[in-house]
Amino acid sequence: MRQCLVRKSEVETSTPIIAVTEESLPGILAKLGDQARGWCEANDFAGKASTVLLVPSLNGGFAAVLFGVLEAGLPQALALGSLAKTLPEGDYHLADGFPDPEQAALGFALSSYSFARYRSKDAKERRLAVPDDIDLERIGTILDGVQLTRDLINTPANDLGPEELAKSAADLFEAHGGSGRIVIGDDLLEEGFPMVHAVGRASSRVPCLADFSWGREDDPKVTLVGKGVIFDTGGLNLKPGSSMSLMKKDMGGGANVLGLASMIMGAKLPVRLRVIIPCVENAVSGSAFRPGDILQSRKGLSVEIGNTDAEGRLVLGDALTLADEEKPDLLVDMATLTGAARVALGPDLPPYFTDDEELAEDVSVFAEAASDPLWRLPLWKPYLKYLDSKIADINHINTVGTGFAGSITAALFLSRFVENTESWIHFDIYGWTPMEKPGRPTGGEAQGIRCLFDLITEKFASAK
Structure with missing residues (x-):
């Protein structure tokens, strides 16, 4: 995605992309001339938002691209992304006065993504030349993180097992000078991760836990925990086929925290970064954990299993306990x-949960600014009663009523494994774009991490 953005000073010739509205179009056409005006009339182009018209030139090329934007002062979001795969091959630039050129460039680049591991890539090259005052390196850092996230989610489980996902974390941290380890198989029991082991033991591919760090030890501690279930059959509570078809994306939390880690390390933010990803496959075999089983956890809590298809919160419980032992300044988990959560808010608007009011407000502000939509849901403590068990310390699913507050009770379950960290936030993401939108091609998606990158940059870099 980086390659589709260049500096305007590095391009000899390019076609201008001119922002127009219904009100500004007549004045712009007056400058472009009678030929452009006639072309607009012939194509019924009125400058409505998100409409596009290529204006031909006398030499057989294009004189301009007219792109309808919203009224002045309204957010343009990532709208320019709609051009990334529809324009003819060639170089383009944003004309003077284009609103929010940095966001426009980001939208164009995000939409240029394609997952080409298993098929030939679009041979057409469309580049956007951006003004020299735009921080192209920062945009590139964001794009690298988003691409890593999308690539990991889009990779099918036959090529991305638990060890491959853990190795992706190892490779990323090694590339940036970080270090860490991977705890594999029965060593998970020896080192105190019984729920990670229980969920992953039924698969022919052994479960593991990736734990990697980067940065100076005396810098503020930022810890990211991601769910790394590379495929979820539902276990013995087997999913129907229609619910299993997209389960390669069930490691989307792990993919997103790796994308965010890539941004943080690429920008060299002054934090002590730690990433923990429990990597498992929830499979079916004679060694699979069962409904009604009682699992021990790293925290010391005994957990009654209500449904084996709610495995993600189990592996996160052990991983969050490990993270919380260090008491980081900020603890983020994504899953x-x-x-x-999708029933409540749909695929494009992930909920987040936190009791840190300042952090909650910051996420809301940065999410809107980054066009990275998120919505806060409450950690409603009275619903903890829904997780009561008669024979264990806690049940991992709602035992009161099917369908009651499912996303909230899942977040409340996770909260039982975080007691030392003051700033903890949980994101219940979808990790997938089912319908293509500007800046968001269909397929694996980075959700929340552009917001979090901006927030962490502001919170910790500005504190230095």
Whole structure:
């Protein structure tokens, strides 16, 4: 995605992309001339938002691209992304006065993404030349993180097992000078990760836990925990086929925290970064954990299993306990955790949960500014009663009523494994774009991490 953006000073010739509205179009056409005016009339182009018209030139090329934007002062979001795969091959630039050129460039680049591991890539090259005052290196850092996230989610489980996902974390940290380890197989029991082991033991591919760090030890501690279920059959509570078809994306939480880690390390932010990803496959075999089983956890809590298809919160419980032992300044977990979140808010608007009011407000502000939509849901403590168990310390699913507050009760379950960290936030993401939008091609998606990158940059870099 980086390659589709260049500096305007590095391009000899390029076609201008001119922002127009219904009100400004007549004045712009007056400058372009009678030929452009006639072309607009012939094509019924009125400058409505998100409409596009290529204006031909006398030499057989294009004189301009007219792109309808919203009224002045309204957010343009990533709208320019709609041009990334529709324009003819060639170089383009944003004409003077184009609103929010940095966001426009980001939208164009995000839409240029394609997952080409298993098929030939679009041979057409469309580049956007951006003004020299835009921080192209920062945009590139964001794009690298988003591309890593999308590539990992889009990779099918036959090529991305638990060890391959853990190795992706190892490779990323090694590239940036970080270090860490991978705990594999029965060593998970020896080192105190019984729920990670229980969820992953039924697969022919052994479970593991990736734990990597980067940065100076005396810098503020930022820890990211991601759900790394590379495929979820539902276990013995087997999913129907229609619910299993997209389960390669169930490691989307792990993919997103790796994308965010890539941004943080690429920007060399002054933080002590730690990433923890429990990597498992929830499979079916004679060694699979069962409904009604009682699992021990790293925290010391005994957990009654209500449904084996709610495995993500189990592996996160052990991983969050490990993270919380260090008491980081900020603890973030991300997971494709509940269908209830999608019922409530749909695929494009992930909920987040935190009791840190300042952090909650910051996420809301930065999410809107980055066009990275998020919505806060409450950690409603009275619903903890829904997780009561008669024979264990806690049940991992709602025992009161099917369908009641599923995303909230999942977040409340996770909260039982975080007691030392003051700033903890949980994101229940979908990790997938089902319908293509500007800046968001269909397929694996980075959700929340552009917002978090901006927030962490502001919170910790500005504090230095």
